[in-house]
Amino acid sequence: MxxxxxxxxxxxxxxxxxxxxxxxxxxxxxxxxxxxxxxxxxxxxxxxxxxxxxxxxxxxxxxxxxxxxxxxxxxxxxxxxxxxxxxxxxxxxxxxxxxxxxxxxxxxxxxxxxxxxxxxxxxxxxxxxxxxxxxxxxxxxxxxxxxxxxxxxxxxxxxxxxxxxxxxxxxxxxxxxYTLPARQIANGVVDAFVHVIEQYLTYPADAKVQDRFAEGLLLTLIEDGPKALQEPQNYALRANLMWVATMALNGLIGAGVPNDWATHMLGHELTALHGLDHAQSLAVILPAMLEVRRGEKREKLLQYAARVWQLREGDDEARIDQAIERTRQFFESLQVSTHLAAYNIGKEAIPALIDQLERHGMTALGEHRNFTIEGSRRVYELAS
Structure with missing residues (x-):
């Protein structure tokens, strides 16, 4: 730690x-x-x-x-x-x-x-x-x-x-x-989920408390997020989701562990240029980001697969594949699309997004500060 x-x-x-x-x-x-x-x-x-x-x-x-x-x-x-x-x-x-x-x-x-x-x-x-x-x-x-x-x-x-x-x-x-529309409920769940991921899915730091806390938050979002769309005035669901969202980014689970935030940086440019909701941009970027960076995140991806998605069968690469796909399916189950095409954004938009990242100095991102512009380009392409 x-x-x-x-x-x-x-x-x-x-x-x-x-x-x-x-x-x-x-x-x-x-x-x-x-x-x-x-x-x-x-x-x-x-x-x-x-x-x-x-x-x-x-x-x-x-x-x-x-x-x-x-x-x-x-x-x-x-x-x-x-x-x-x-x-x-x-x-x-x-x-x-x-x-x-x-x-x-x-x-x-x-x-x-x-x-x-x-x-x-x-x-x-x-x-x-x-x-x-x-x-x-x-x-x-x-x-x-x-x-x-x-x-x-x-x-x-x-x-x-x-x-x-x-x-x-x-x-x-x-x-x-209680009166939030479904889109905002879903966005809130996605937003909190990705906040946790940015602080958890990096590389092992022998921080057992932070890891278990983060996994508990993710499991609560997976369990209660879809239910809240069906039961928006269920107090227990609303209370748990409100507290999860608060705990996801109050500094506690990110203390003493490496943080990423590359997904957010790429997502910000989508919002700035194309007006996507913040959570929509995160849902688009995260699955592609995990795929592109699966090598450097390998150990934590396997932990995420086992502890969050209960994936323990098959070889390592298959479990990582499944964990990334489960993440995508979870967002889609909330009616938050995970591809740029769903928002009428094509690959021709990528050069402008890359220009924005360069202009803002976002050229060495991630927990190792080595995720380059070329990596970002691959993420945008995979997310198309």
Whole structure:
């Protein structure tokens, strides 16, 4: 096991009827900016509940944060927060809204061009504190310090993180996910699954706790993900999936073990250029990525085959084949396609995707930092 430092200060309030506790989590004298996405939180009554919980606070609202949040929208929220002298942010929504809120939190006090936070890795010296009310379990952003932001004008989708960008608290009420459409439920399952894979399916590090924890998360997603599509208001299913998505990317299973993230980097370019949902891009890339890199991932692929998919018969190569195919079938069973053709993206799109990777410096990816542009090209071709 590698050396590691694990730190996660986010306070989790999990379960039903936790929204009224909001007032105790926010400084009494703070001017609060509520951030959210589309109109669903108003239609479902969540926004009204939040406002009721914040009775007595000075509250400003900013809606319209997109899936794959854009710099162009978020900078409007930054300007509003500065004008209104906001001292606390409250994100109400899924991972995209939370990611966007992290950028807003860092950008409000930032002295220079806020885009430099992403494009130049400019130093973040302070951030406005924030909390979250999760309505769409998927990204784990409610309990980590990272975010991914898109700039439409330049087709850039870039990640950043900072210790100041952990939420102060996150309210996780599984009933808030009852009204999600099937596509978002499926996307959430795929997203969490690939988050686990990026931290687990690398090479052995004799990290038994992390491996077993990761395998348990994967097994829960495989068992409960398809059921949730059939029973969207089953509390037990929703609760387990919400907590899995949070635990998949709160730093715990990735501590002390090698991390990959190449699938995410290739997926980001698909989203930036072609507008795929984040989870759709991951479902397309992961099976092809595992096939192309089966040699360097051999030992963990065999472990994954045995412990997650219960594949113990046949020779090694056959079991790896089956494990990759089971992964693909799982995504497809959730109605998330695993080939670019399903999204009307042909092989003629690959050169532009490769150009994007090169422009963003994504030329030495993976747990060994040796996965080259040519490898990425093979993945895109195999995923076509």
């Amino acid at each position: 590698q050396n590691f430092t694990f730190y996660n200060p986010t306070r989790i309030l999990f379960g039903t009827h936790r929204l009224p506790e909001l007032a105790r989590e926010i400084p009494a004298d703070a001017r609060v900016l509520i951030t959210y996405g589309g109109g669903s939180i108003a239609r479902t009554g969540t926004l009204a509940e939040v406002n009721a919980a914040l009775k007595g606070f000075a509250v400003v609202e900013f809606g319209g944060i997109e899936p794959n949040p854009t710099y162009e929208t978020l900078i409007q929220a930054v300007e509003l927060a500065r004008r209104e002298n906001v001292g606390f942010l409250l994100s109400v929504g899924g991972g995209s809204v939370i990611d966007g809120t992290k950028f807003i939190a860092a950008a409000i006090p930032f002295a220079g061009d806020p885009w430099d936070i992403l494009s130049k890795r400019a130093r973040i010296k302070s951030a406005v504190p924030f909390g979250t009310v999760l309505t769409l379990p998927a990204t784990g952003s409610e309990m980590n310090n990272g975010a991914v932001i898109t700039r439409r004008a330049s087709n850039d989708k870039l990640a950043f993180s900072h210790p100041l960008l952990f939420p102060r608290f996150s309210i996780l009420d599984p009933t808030k996910a």
